[in-house]
Amino acid sequence: MIPVEYYIILSAILFAIGVAGVLIRRNALIIFMSIELMLNAANLAIVAFSSVFNSFSGQVFVFFVIAVAAAEVAVGLALIVEIFKTKHSIDVDQMSSLKG
Amino acid sequence: MQLSETVHTGFFFLAPWLVFAPVIGLLINIIFGGRFSEKVIGTVASLASGASFVVSVLLAWSVAAGHGAAVTVPFLEWIHIGSLELDWAFRVDSLSTTMMLVVSGVGTLIHIYAIGYMHEDVRFKQDPGRFRRFFVFLNLFIAMMMILVSGDSYLMLFVGWEGVGLCSFLLIGFWYEMDTLGRPSWANSNAAKKAFVTNRVGDFGFLLAAFTMFWAFGSFQFDKVFEAAPGVAPGVIVAITLFMLIGVAGKSAQIPLYVWLPDAMAGPTPVSALIHAATMVTAGVYLITRSAELYMLVPQAQYIVAMTGAITALFAATIAVGQYDIKKVLAYSTISQLGFMVAAVGMGAFVAGMFHLVTHAFFKALLFLSAGSVILGLERGHHHAERAHAHGDEHGRKKGKHTLSKASGKKEESHDEHEVFDPGDMRNMGGLRKTMPVTFWLYMIGTLALAGIVPFAGFWSKDEILLDAKLHYPAVYVLLSVAAFFTAFYMGRQVWMVFFGEPRHEAAAHAEESKPIITAPLMVLAALSLLGGALNLPFEGFHQLGHWLEYTLKEVEALPLNLQVAGISTLLALFAIFLSWLIYGRNPLRAGQPDPLKKPLGFIFTGMENKWFVDEGYFAVIINPFKKLSQFLAEVIDWRFWHDWFHETVIAGTYNWLSNTALNLYADQKGIDAFANWLGTATQSLSGALRKVQNGFVRSYALSVLLGVVLILGYLIVK
Numbered sequence: 001m002i003p004v005e006y007y008i009i010l011s012a013i014l015f016a017i018g019v020a021g022v023l024i025r026r027n028a029l030i031i032f033m034s035i036e037l038m039l040n041a042a043n044l045a046i047v048a049f050s051s052v053f054n055s056f057s058g059q060v061f062v063f064f065v066i067a068v069a070a071a072e073v074a075v076g077l078a079l080i081v082e083i084f085k086t087k088h089s090i091d092v093d094q095m096s097s098l099k100g
Numbered sequence: 101m102q103l104s105e106t107v108h109t110g111f112f113f114l115a116p117w118l119v120f121a122p123v124i125g126l127l128i129n130i131i132f133g134g135r136f137s138e139k140v141i142g143t144v145a146s147l148a149s150g151a152s153f154v155v156s157v158l159l160a161w162s163v164a165a166g167h168g169a170a171v172t173v174p175f176l177e178w179i180h181i182g183s184l185e186l187d188w189a190f191r192v193d194s195l196s197t198t199m200m201l202v203v204s205g206v207g208t209l210i211h212i213y214a215i216g217y218m219h220e221d222v223r224f225k226q227d228p229g230r231f232r233r234f235f236v237f238l239n240l241f242i243a244m245m246m247i248l249v250s251g252d253s254y255l256m257l258f259v260g261w262e263g264v265g266l267c268s269f270l271l272i273g274f275w276y277e278m279d280t281l282g283r284p285s286w287a288n289s290n291a292a293k294k295a296f297v298t299n300r301v302g303d304f305g306f307l308l309a310a311f312t313m314f315w316a317f318g319s320f321q322f323d324k325v326f327e328a329a330p331g332v333a334p335g336v337i338v339a340i341t342l343f344m345l346i347g348v349a350g351k352s353a354q355i356p357l358y359v360w361l362p363d364a365m366a367g368p369t370p371v372s373a374l375i376h377a378a379t380m381v382t383a384g385v386y387l388i389t390r391s392a393e394l395y396m397l398v399p400q401a402q403y404i405v406a407m408t409g410a411i412t413a414l415f416a417a418t419i420a421v422g423q424y425d426i427k428k429v430l431a432y433s434t435i436s437q438l439g440f441m442v443a444a445v446g447m448g449a450f451v452a453g454m455f456h457l458v459t460h461a462f463f464k465a466l467l468f469l470s471a472g473s474v475i476l477g478l479e480r481g482h483h484h485a486e487r488a489h490a491h492g493d494e495h496g497r498k499k500g501k502h503t504l505s506k507a508s509g510k511k512e513e514s515h516d517e518h519e520v521f522d523p524g525d526m527r528n529m530g531g532l533r534k535t536m537p538v539t540f541w542l543y544m545i546g547t548l549a550l551a552g553i554v555p556f557a558g559f560w561s562k563d564e565i566l567l568d569a570k571l572h573y574p575a576v577y578v579l580l581s582v583a584a585f586f587t588a589f590y591m592g593r594q595v596w597m598v599f600f601g602e603p604r605h606e607a608a609a610h611a612e613e614s615k616p617i618i619t620a621p622l623m624v625l626a627a628l629s630l631l632g633g634a635l636n637l638p639f640e641g642f643h644q645l646g647h648w649l650e651y652t653l654k655e656v657e658a659l660p661l662n663l664q665v666a667g668i669s670t671l672l673a674l675f676a677i678f679l680s681w682l683i684y685g686r687n688p689l690r691a692g693q694p695d696p697l698k699k700p701l702g703f704i705f706t707g708m709e710n711k712w713f714v715d716e717g718y719f720a721v722i723i724n725p726f727k728k729l730s731q732f733l734a735e736v737i738d739w740r741f742w743h744d745w746f747h748e749t750v751i752a753g754t755y756n757w758l759s760n761t762a763l764n765l766y767a768d769q770k771g772i773d774a775f776a777n778w779l780g781t782a783t784q785s786l787s788g789a790l791r792k793v794q795n796g797f798v799r800s801y802a803l804s805v806l807l808g809v810v811l812i813l814g815y816l817i818v819k
Contacts, residue, residue, distance in 0.1 A: 022802050031798075096796030 007048035014041035028080050028090040032073070039069045110162025114155050115173040115190035118200060118246040121151035126239035133232040142215030145235035149211045149242050153204035160197040168194050168651025172252050183318070189252035191322065195652040198454060198645075199249035199386055202461045206378045207242050209621040213469050214238065214370040216617035220476050221368055225275055225282055234274060234368065241267035245379055249386060253320040254310050257387065261306065261351065264380045269296040271375060272367040280366050281520050291366035298360035302350015306387075309343035312336065326393040334398055341394055341401040344387065345408065352384025353435045354442055355412045359715055361435055365427040369472030372427060377434045377468050378461035385438070385457050388445040392653050396448060403573070405446030410569075410579035413439025415712070417586035421593065421697070422708025425524045426471045429594050433550065434464055436583055440565055443576050449568035450653050451636065451646045456565055458645075459557035459632040463549035466625035470543040471524075473614040473622070474598060477536045478523035481610035488610075521607060526597045528605040530688065535611040540599050542622045547595050549629040551588035551673045557632030559670070564638060567665045568657070581672060588673035592680030601688025 014037055021034025043062045050058025084090050125148020133141050163171070170193035179186040214234065222228045244267055248260025273292030279285040314320060316336045317328040329337060348354060353361035364376045375381070388395060388405065395402050413436045420432035437460050444453035522528060533540045549556035552563070562584060569577035603609035613619075636645035638661040650656040683696050698705045707713065793804070 019806060023799055023806070026799070092798045095798065098796075 004048050004052045008045060011041045011045040011048065014038070014044065026091050026093050028083070028092050031092060032076055032080070036069060036073070039065060110166055110171070111155075111158040112162055112171050112173050112190075112192055114158055115192055115250065116175050117155045118152050118159075118190070118204075118250055119243050121155065122148045122239040122242040122246070124148060125151075126236045126243070129232055129236050129239070133236070136232075138219055138228075138231050139215070141232050141235050142211070142218075145239050146208060146211040146215065148239050149204060149208040152242060152246060153201070153208050156197060156200035156204045159192050160194075160201060163192060163194055163197055163651070164648075168648070170652060186253065186255055186320065188256060190250045191252040192250070193652045194648045194650075195386075195389060195454070196249050198458065198649065200246065202382075202458055203245045203249060203379045204242065206461050206465050206625070207238075207245070207374055209624055210370050210374040210378075210465060210469065211235070211238060213373075213472075213618055213621040214368075216615055217370055217469075217472055217476065218368065220479070224479055225278070230274070234271075237267055237270050237274070238370070238374070241271070241375060241380070245383075248383055253322060254313060254325070255320040257390070258303075258306060258310060261347075261383060261387075262303065264375070264383065265296065265299045265303065265351070268299070268364065268375050268380055269293075271371040272364045274367055274371065280524065281522055283520060288366040291360075291363035295360040295364050298357050299350045302347045302357050305343045305346020305350065309340045309347065312340045312343060316340070322390065329394055329397055337394055338398045338401050341391070341398055342404065344391060344394075345401070345405055348384030348387055348405075348442065349408065350384075351387075352381050352438045352442060353412075354384070354408050354439065355415060358412060358416065358435045359718060362428055362431040362711070365425070365431050369427070369468060369475065372431070373465045373468035373472070376431070377464040381434065381438055382441065382457045382461065385441040385445055385453055388442070389450045389454055389653070392445075392448075392450050395446075402446050402448060406443045406569075406573055406576050407446075409439045409441065409443030409446050410573075410576040410583070411439070412436070413443060413583040414579045414586070415439075417583045417590065418708055419711050420590040421586060422695075422705055422710075423590075424526050424695075425522075426474060426526050426529070426594065426598060427468070427524055429526075429590055430464070430467055430471060433467075433587065433590065436587060437464065437550070439583070440562065440580060443580060444565040444568060447568050447572050447576065449565060449572075449657070451649050451656050452561065452564040452568050454649060455636045455645050456558075456561035458635060459549070459561040459629070462625055462632050463546045463556070463558055463629040466542060466622060466629050467546035467550065469618075469622050469625065470539050470546060473539045473618055474529070474532060474536065474543070474611075475523045476614055476618070477532065477539065477611040478529065478605075478607045480612040481535070482521055482523060482607035484610040484612070485606045521605075523607065526594065527689070527691075529598045529603070529608045530601045530605075531599070531603040531608060532611055533599040535608070536613045538613055538619050539622075542619070542626045543595065543599065545626045545629050547591045549632075551591050551677065552584055552669055553673055554666075554670060555630075555633060557629050557635075559666075560633030560636065560638065563661075563666050563669060564636070564659065566669055567638075567659050567662045570662070570665055571659075581669060584669055585672045585676045588676035589680050592677040593684050596680060596684035597689055600685060602690075604689065604691040 018034045018036075018038030018041060021037065022031050025031055025034065043065055046058045046062050046065075050056065050062075080090055083095060087094060125145050128144050128148075129136070129141055133144075136144070163169070170191065173190040173192060174187055175190060176188040177185075178188050218231055218234050222231050222234075241264060244260050244263030246260070248257055248264060251257040251260060269292045272295050273289045275282075276289040276292065277284060277286075279287035310320065313325060316332050317325050319325060319328075346357075349357040361376060361381065365372050367376070395405070416432045416435035416439060420429050420436065423429045423432060437456070441453045441456050441460070444450075444456060545556070549558040552559045566577060566580055566584070569580055603611075636643055638659060640660065643658045646656050646658050687696070689696070695705065695709075698709075701708075710716075793800075
């Protein structure tokens with residue numbers, strides 16, 4: 001059995017990579033992917049603790065998170081497509097004003 | 101109890117009608133006079149005054165029937181404050197009824213005369229509408245004079261005193277928009293102002309006397325004051341009597357306040373006769389006589405009063421010698437005769453003073469009214485001559501025309517159109533004996549009475565004063581005798597100049613005699629001037645006036661005729677008349693010739709002519725410094741100091757500084773405004789700062805979220 005610290009460390013590394021990706025990259029798609037990475041880092045941590053404590057509530061949480069993430073991706077990708085239609089770019093730094 | 105008995109037996113209940121009769125007369129003339137003819141207006145006014153006279157006679161009879169007991173007729177409550185009780189009460193005794201008889205008697209005659217006089221005067225002055233106003237004023241004067249003589253307290257007396265002063269002002273300034281010759285000017289109204297202001301100085305003295313009296317006695321009522329007077333320190337009485345003397349000097353035209361009376365001749369002649377010769381100006385003499393019991397307590401004050409009167413008598417008599425205006429001579433004569441009276445009452449010879457007051461009222465009213473008749477006669481003659489010229493000399497009329505104006509047109513002289521004819525100037529007269537015979541004889545009677553020739557009224561009264569003076573005050577006797585000499589001289593001069601010789605002006609040549617309505621009252625006055633001496637003949641068994649007044653005045657001295665005094669005064673008078681004949685009668689004055697006295701007397705005559713420069717002196721000593729002072733006060737103190745400096749600089753400046761600098765700049769702008777602005781700018785800068793956070797860059801938001809999470813987690817961990 002792999003000790004839980006390994007999962008936590010992996011999760012933390014993934015999360016940190018996700019954070020860095022969100023903060024550093026300008027491409028909206030990459031940011032999106034970084035966010036997915038952070039979500040999955042969190043999911044990993046949750047299921048790890050779930051197996052440690054023999055509790056299913058963690059796994060139920062993860063399902064919810066995956067479902068919500070899927071919905072979020074759907075909305076986010078739709079927004080990105082629309083932005084690209086108007087701006088011909090998906091650089092988030094160019095989306096600094098509310099006015100289209 | 102004796103008092104109430106007499107009230108029931110006599111006519112004392114009529115006393116208020118003394119005042120009401122003339123008041124009703126003036127009200128009728130004010131309200132209905134507009135629809136009345138001149139005759140009706142004059143009749144109403146004369147009847148009102150006559151009613152007063154009838155009441156006076158009834159009151160005098162009642163006093164005599166009651167053996168002279170003084171009666172107080174309470175009429176109205178006036179002022180009641182605490183212990184102060186001032187009522188309008190009439191005091192009817194022998195002294196006040198004497199005054200009432202003189203005032204209403206002479207007053208009624210003058211009312212009748214004025215009907216004729218004013219009828220012509222308003223036409224010469226081209227304003228007949230003022231006829232009514234004149235009689236309203238005249239009735240008001242009678243009412244006020246009655247209040248003066250019938251009041252039961254010094255305060256009631258003062259009410260009348262001020263009232264007659266007002267009437268005097270109104271009547272002197274009757275033709276207020278012209279001078280005595282009818283030219284447009286403020287001369288008449290200035291004369292009225294002068295009279296009023298000078299009298300205010302005197303009234304101030306009267307008020308001080310009244311205040312002192314109230315302080316010392318706690319009452320203004322005659323009897324209470326006289327009762328308490330002996331118990332008060334003599335110094336207080338001296339103060340009261342001397343303050344009162346100032347009032348007397350104002351009203352009765354004594355040195356130093358006499359200057360208003362000659363100017364008061366600006367009023368119509370009946371006014372000069374009634375107010376400024378016969379009645380109002382004698383109010384001061386009445387006041388001293390009324391206050392006899394106060395004056396008797398302080399001989400030093402009596403001496404001052406007597407000397408004031410005597411000096412005034414002589415001083416005014418010398419001025420009268422140098423005057424050319426017929427009324428001015430009589431005005432100075434009045435001052436001089438008032439000096440005689442004041443000297444008499446000052447010496448304690450109250451009966452002599454009152455006697456002279458009565459006879460003087462007769463003969464001086466006669467003289468003034470006759471002078472008015474002369475002036476009217478000359479006006480008529482002047483008109484006559486002017487009309488004759490208008491027909492004969494068309495050119496002269498045309499030349500005269502360009503100076504014609506509304507007011508001065510009637511006085512144009514056809515010889516010299518720039519010189520206005522003065523009907524009152526004795527140098528324009530001469531020879532009126534033939535053209536105005538009635539007036540001449542009346543004037544002669546008045547003159548002889550004034551000069552003090554036996555058996556005219558003036559002789560007896562003046563002689564009594566001289567005799568008293570000789571017995572008690574030799575200095576006064578000398579002064580008065582010299583004054584009597586001058587009196588006879590200036591009256592002689594006047595008669596020679598006016599009635600004898602040849603006419604010096606064509607107006608005098610064409611003078612016409614006055615109508616009977618003017619001469620009839622004069623005849624009554626002439627009879628009184630002739631027989632008035634019988635009131636108080638200085639023989640055993642007579643002295644009627646003395647006995648009559650003895651009811652009111654204690655200790656009356658009945659002096660027998662002193663042949664030495666009488667002889668000296670008569671001889672002096674005759675010598676003076678002879679002297680005046682030598683100078684003015686033997687060689688009558690010719691037109692344009694200067695006064696024959698001018699050469700021998702030189703600068704002395706110039707002094708007399710110019711009233712000893714007293715008016716100029718007053719101007720130099722009092723009025724001009726006063727004007728300078730008021731100018732200084734107005735310009736420097738009030739305007740520059742008070743307005744410019746104090747108000748503008750100090751008050752307005754402080755206020756401006758306070759509002760501009762302190763409140764506006766510091767409190768408002770730098771305090772409240774600054775705070776409000778700071779709130780605004782602070783919010784602005786804060787929002788400016790916050791706006792930088794809200795930059796729209798998604799990644800920076802994400803960074804903030806991260807930082808926030810880190811901070812919260814850090815906090816949770818560290819905690």
